[in-house]
Amino acid sequence: MSLADRWRAARPAVAGVHLDSGACSRQSVAAIDAAGQHARHEAEVGGYVAAEAAAPVLDAGRAALAALTGLASTDFVFTTGANNALDLLLGAWPGDRTAACLPGEYGPNLAIMAANGFAVRALPADGHGRLDVAAAARQLAADPPALVHLTALASHRGLAQPLSALAATCAELGVPLVVDAAQALGHLDCAVTPAAIYGSSRKWIAGPRGVGFLGIHRELARRLQPRLPPPEWNLPSSVLQRLEHGEANVAARVGFSVALGEHLADGPAAVRTRLAEVGRMTRDAVAGLDRWRVVEPHDEPTAITTLAPTDGADPQMIRNWLIAEHRIVTTFADVQRAPFEMTAPVLRASPHVDVTDEELARFAEALAAAG
Numbered sequence: 001m002s003l004a005d006r007w008r009a010a011r012p013a014v015a016g017v018h019l020d021s022g023a024c025s026r027q028s029v030a031a032i033d034a035a036g037q038h039a040r041h042e043a044e045v046g047g048y049v050a051a052e053a054a055a056p057v058l059d060a061g062r063a064a065l066a067a068l069t070g071l072a073s074t075d076f077v078f079t080t081g082a083n084n085a086l087d088l089l090l091g092a093w094p095g096d097r098t099a100a101c102l103p104g105e106y107g108p109n110l111a112i113m114a115a116n117g118f119a120v121r122a123l124p125a126d127g128h129g130r131l132d133v134a135a136a137a138r139q140l141a142a143d144p145p146a147l148v149h150l151t152a153l154a155s156h157r158g159l160a161q162p163l164s165a166l167a168a169t170c171a172e173l174g175v176p177l178v179v180d181a182a183q184a185l186g187h188l189d190c191a192v193t194p195a196a197i198y199g200s201s202r203k204w205i206a207g208p209r210g211v212g213f214l215g216i217h218r219e220l221a222r223r224l225q226p227r228l229p230p231p232e233w234n235l236p237s238s239v240l241q242r243l244e245h246g247e248a249n250v251a252a253r254v255g256f257s258v259a260l261g262e263h264l265a266d267g268p269a270a271v272r273t274r275l276a277e278v279g280r281m282t283r284d285a286v287a288g289l290d291r292w293r294v295v296e297p298h299d300e301p302t303a304i305t306t307l308a309p310t311d312g313a314d315p316q317m318i319r320n321w322l323i324a325e326h327r328i329v330t331t332f333a334d335v336q337r338a339p340f341e342m343t344a345p346v347l348r349a350s351p352h353v354d355v356t357d358e359e360l361a362r363f364a365e366a367l368a369a370a371g
């Protein structure tokens with residue numbers, strides 16, 4: 001069976017056409033069942049006893065995250081999502097609070113940087129919004145910020161940023177690189193051993209909602225100062241224990257760990273190749289539409305395709321209409337997602353590996369007919 005067929009067969013049947021993995025992929029039956037089993041076990045033996053019994057599954061999840069990022073499995077904590085991970089990291093940041101990131105940085109990340117007192121400066125980018133690595137290297141060498149933040153794949157535009165080249169530059173300059181892998185994990189190669197990397201379960205890894213991860217290289221972890229409990233109390237817990245402390249949906253972490261295991265079993269390289277193909281299929285399917293312009297280059301190796309209306313159509317209304325009339329699920333992306341790059345809202349199609357040409361043709365036909 002092909003990867004596409006296996007992936008589809010592992011899930012409940014889709015109601016309609018799902019082109020929304022950038023928001024939330026469809027979970028496998030195995031991931032859903034594992035989370036359900038854990039909840040059942042909590043009822044049988046008690047939530048805290050069940051959590052201890054789940055430790056090996058969660059360790060396997062952390063080991064999978066390590067394999068996908070180049071960090072060690074002991075470098076990871078689970079979070080409630082990507083935003084929560086960034087807030088935890090920046091809230092514990094020692095010393096100078098300056099960050100460099102692309103002009104197209106994700107709006108909520110900019111808000112978290114601001115709330116944590118970070119002064120942000122722009123990294124150089126080309127006309128598409130892609131990082132200019134050579135110019136960035138010169139800028140970072142001349143005036144290094146406390147950290148470089150890269151969203152390796154954005155939510156509002158399917159551009160694969162040059163993550164490994166920037167990681168090499170940052171390593172050479174000794175500037176910590178923090179990677180937002182919310183869209184990149186399970187989609188692009190993230191095994192660059194950054195200072196820190198974080199993301200979500202529900203997007204391309206297709207785990208449950210409400211869970212994410214934060215990986216911190218041990219050299220950075222040593223320097224961090226989590227706010228809670230107050231450092232001067234000198235409690236014996238480690239930095240990672242302090243960051244992870246608090247109530248958690250353990251069942252969701254179990255489901256995420258199972259989804260990570262399934263991703264490794266599918267083969268991350270095979271998934272990446274297929275998602276690049278899915279991106280080309282999607283852009284081919286919509287290339288002939290009169291009233292929409294595809295934002296990404298045709299061969300961009302991502303499965304995120306964004307469509308900008310050329311005749312004033314409202315992407316939010318079209319998104320709602322596609323669901324109501326055709327059960328085709330896409331995303332409406334407002335300018336708030338990248339307030340210093342986007343000038344108008346777009347419609348995003350983000351199919352996973354199992355999409356078919358027939359489904360994409362239905363999407364294109366529906367868009368052509370949209371009033």
Ligand SMILES: *Cc1c(COP(=O)(O)O)cnc(C)c1O
Nearest residue numbers: 081082083084106154155182200
């Ligand atoms: C979805 C997304 C986030 C936020 O993730 P949450 O898990 O909802 O906090 C951050 N960055 C990017 C690029 C995203 O696409």
